[in-house]
Amino acid sequence: MAMIECENCGTMYDESLDHCPECLSSVHETNDDGEECGGIFEPVSVWIKDKGRPELICRCQFCGALKTEPIEEDDNPVTIMSIASRPLANPPFPVERLQELTDLMGGQGDMSGYYRK
Amino acid sequence: MNRENKRRKYDKNYYKKNPCTDSFTCRNCGWPIVSAGAGSNHRNHCPNCLCSLHVDNEPGDRASDCGGIMEPIGVWVRGDGEWAIIHRCRRCGKLSSNRIAADDNPMKLMALAMKPVVSDFLDRGRLKEMLSSMQSQGDLI
Numbered sequence: 259m260a261m262i263e264c265e266n267c268g269t270m271y272d273e274s275l276d277h278c279p280e281c282l283s284s285v286h287e288t289n290d291d292g293e294e295c296g297g298i299f300e301p302v303s304v305w306i307k308d309k310g311r312p313e314l315i316c317r318c319q320f321c322g323a324l325k326t327e328p329i330e331e332d333d334n335p336v337t338i339m340s341i342a343s344r345p346l347a348n349p350p351f352p353v354e355r356l357q358e359l360t361d362l363m364g365g366q367g368d369m370s371g372y373y374r375k
Numbered sequence: 376m377n378r379e380n381k382r383r384k385y386d387k388n389y390y391k392k393n394p395c396t397d398s399f400t401c402r403n404c405g406w407p408i409v410s411a412g413a414g415s416n417h418r419n420h421c422p423n424c425l426c427s428l429h430v431d432n433e434p435g436d437r438a439s440d441c442g443g444i445m446e447p448i449g450v451w452v453r454g455d456g457e458w459a460i461i462h463r464c465r466r467c468g469k470l471s472s473n474r475i476a477a478d479d480n481p482m483k484l485m486a487l488a489m490k491p492v493v494s495d496f497l498d499r500g501r502l503k504e505m506l507s508s509m510q511s512q513g514d515l516i
């Protein structure tokens with residue numbers, strides 16, 4: 259099994275993996291125009307694809323390119339949880355006023371599901 | 376066709392240089408969208424359901440022929456602490472990142488942030504095993 263060193267955190271890992279199993283970063287080799295980039299693809303978010311399959315959303319720190327790729331069985335769970343909770347921990351509005359602010363704009367959706375018995 | 380409309384039609388960079396002031400109805404949820412008041416020059420997604428249309432290759436260039444609905448799949452925290460929405464085209468899979476606007480539906484934004492946290496995709500059993508191994512004292516030598 260050939261090993262490579264993660265350019266972001268220095269972990270040695272199996273080169274057949276899409277990303278480093280510890281920091282979940284990878285390298286942006288070439289962009290859509292076929293030009294070399296070399297920037298670090300940083301995991302910025304997690305989303306649940308169809309059938310509940312979790313994927314990383316990665317963004318190149320150098321050129322801003324985006325990609326999604328599956329989370330692997332043995333990817334570091336602490337890293338995953340940290341990435342997934344980042345938006346929640348940095349809300350753009352006071353979370354305690356979520357319902358009130360939504361009602362103000364007449365927007366759809368509410369929190370009633372939680373209180374339903 | 377007046378001069379302004381002509382510029383819109385023939386200048387492919389028109390919307391990069393000028394704020395879009397058209398009004399339209401969201402193709403996903405029917406919300407009436409007025410471009411002004413978004414707090415940024417490009418009102419590129421519906422303030423209610425946060426969907427947009429795949430019309431750009433690069434933000435604001437209107438150079439794509441796809442026209443698919445771009446669905447919000449997640450949010451991320453930018454370097455400046457602001458949230459941005461990740462959109463993914465239902466038709467072709469193209470991804471893009473767009474800053475949130477002051478009038479975006481907070482309930483839908485928060486639902487995007489909650490989804491990966493609430494869907495317990497990590498194996499509960501393995502997590503509990505890890506927690507106890509994290510807390511264990513081990514043997515003193």
Ligand SMILES: [Zn+2]
Pocket residue numbers: 264265266267268269278279280281282283
């Ligand atoms: Zn790494």
Ligand SMILES: [Zn+2]
Pocket residue numbers: 286289295296297318319320321322323
């Ligand atoms: Zn890049």
Ligand SMILES: [Zn+2]
Pocket residue numbers: 401402403404405406421422423424425426
């Ligand atoms: Zn809408």
Ligand SMILES: [Zn+2]
Pocket residue numbers: 429441442443464465466467468469
């Ligand atoms: Zn598309």
